Amino acid sequence: MxxxxxxxxxxxxxxxxxxxxxxxxxxxxxxxxxxxxxxxxxxxxxxxxxxxxxxxxxxxxxxxxxxxxxxxxxxxxxxxxxxxxxxxxxxxxxxxxxxxxxxxxxxxxxxxxxxxxxxxxxxxxxxxxxxxxxLETLLVQLWYPCTVATISREQKRTLKSALEKSGNPDNLAFMLHDFGYRGSSSSESAALGGAAHLVNFKGTDTIAGLRLLMAHYAAEEPGYSVPAAEHSTITAWGEDGELDAYRHILNRFHSGTVAVVSDSWNIFEACRQLWGRELRDEVADNRERTLVVRPDSGEPERVVVECLSILGEQFGHSVNGKGYKVLPDHVRLIQGDGITRHSLPGLCDAITGAGWSMDNMGFGSGGGLLNDCDRDTLR
CATH class of the missing domain: 3.20.140.10 (nicotinate phosphoribosyltransferase)
Incomplete structure (x- = not known):
């Protein structure tokens, strides 16, 4: 080494x-x-x-x-x-x-x-x-985990405010999921940044961060994840097999939460026709499972609001005590593309501005969470 x-x-x-x-x-x-x-x-x-x-x-x-x-x-x-x-x-x-x-x-x-x-x-x-x-050179490298922990906390503040306005703040701990492992400069960077995020949240796909916390901080079960599709698990079925790919995932995961990236071809068509019509009963009839639809391209503020609107039309919605629309418990949305501390406030405003509760949402952040910083971010 x-x-x-x-x-x-x-x-x-x-x-x-x-x-x-x-x-x-x-x-x-x-x-x-x-x-x-x-x-x-x-x-x-x-x-x-x-x-x-x-x-x-x-x-x-x-x-x-x-x-x-x-x-x-x-x-x-x-x-x-x-x-x-x-x-x-x-x-x-x-x-x-x-x-x-x-x-x-x-x-x-x-x-x-x-x-x-x-x-x-x-x-x-x-x-x-x-x-x-x-020893200064080595110790000053603390700038990185300190900065990631601070950036993560700022996003937590943004989400807390949006939840207090439109939904249930008890959901806060799982609102921002770490997708940053692959974009890190090294496994050690991923471990430090991933662990720093878990100071504030409980959701992560960066296993290196879990291992660091368990080895050096005696943490027990410091973060959690869910089964989730990537594009290859959908596109491997071919465009004509997109519906079969989604049905196969529903058949394999009967309970808990499963997230399915749904923009391999057309996210709006997937929400309206495939999830909302062809598979509607399979989704709606299983109250032990929550389907999380994931758009992963396009302009987030437009795409997320449109997906919520389509899913609301197809699955229905209620209105909570704060006056915001909420999808049925078995359908949710996660936006994991383009999420940074700079973009998140505007996206939250777009969602609530369209009348939707933040309870419908989850967010993922990769490069924006673990890499969009340097030693001068906090000086």
Whole structure:
């Protein structure tokens, strides 16, 4: 692994900093914050435990072999002898390879206003003052899970407001499903981002996030999913077999929730003719199953409202106590294309503006959830 040597898990220039501190420096104390001027005036703090377990715990000790590797790399990388061999050998001899630093942090999952300390780090051995900021590069990677957790929370706020207006806020925990695994830059990114989303919600298809939470946070059953079709499971039947594909899925999944992507050819025709007429009785007569129709293309605000209208015409609807239309419990809709923190408020407004309750809906987000951010999103 690229990061299996903590000496080298840093920016190049930090290998020279031990020689730049004022002689006699015994303690360097640093802190990490979400600086003012970011997209949101707060940060959801998450991910430190994972980084500590994976890179800084006693299980990851510095060894003489690591020192030799780092010295060789620094020699040709810099073209001179500047590696801090003496300092790292002290870590091995005095601390059995464990890193003599102390980290203090806010509880993970906390919502912290900008310009406030999220965690501090300082050396505990006066001969290792150089070590504190050597670890900065690795620790600053916390920007990613913190930012995803914050973006996810903002979308939760949007959905909560829309549910309070038009439906039942008790449905909130499952309103935004993580579809981001395939769009992540690595499995580790997917795990960190997927876990960060689960600070706020309970729905995910990013198994890597589940595994991270179970391994590093002692989480039990941290997220849930449902059987769901992808385009290949429909198009494999051919256009003439679309109806058979849908019927086959209904026959295989008799209870619980099943989601079926329905835009392989024509989403409106699928809602009106296939689900709403040909398969209407099979859907309506089974009250132990909820069919979730999924459009996956087109302009979301137009497509979602039109699909709700068609499904309402075919399956009927009631009006809840807040004056909004609700489909029967056995029919719902999920929009998983084009969902970001920027697009979601407008889509919610379009749905409720057309008289539909948010109780009819679920949402999925992939790239917009796990990838539409950088270190300056929260600064």
């Amino acid at each position: 690229i990061s299996d040597n903590i000496i080298l898990a840093t920016d190049s220039y930090k290998q020279s900093h031990h020689a730049m501190y004022q002689p006699g420096t015994e303690v360097v104390s640093s802190y990490f914050e979400s600086r003012a001027g970011g997209e949101y005036p707060y940060c959801v703090f998450f991910g430190l435990q994972y980084l500590m377990d994976e890179h800084l715990s006693g299980a990851h000790r510095v060894t003489p072999a690591m020192i030799d590797e780092a010295e060789d790399l620094c020699r040709w990388h810099f073209g001179q002898e500047l590696f801090n061999r003496r300092g790292w050998e002290h870590v091995v001899s005095a601390h059995d390879g464990r890193l003599p630093v102390s980290i203090r942090a806010a509880p993970e999952g906390s919502v912290i206003p900008e310009s406030n300390v999220l965690f501090t780090i300082e050396n505990t051995d006066p001969d290792c003052a150089w070590l504190t900021n050597h």
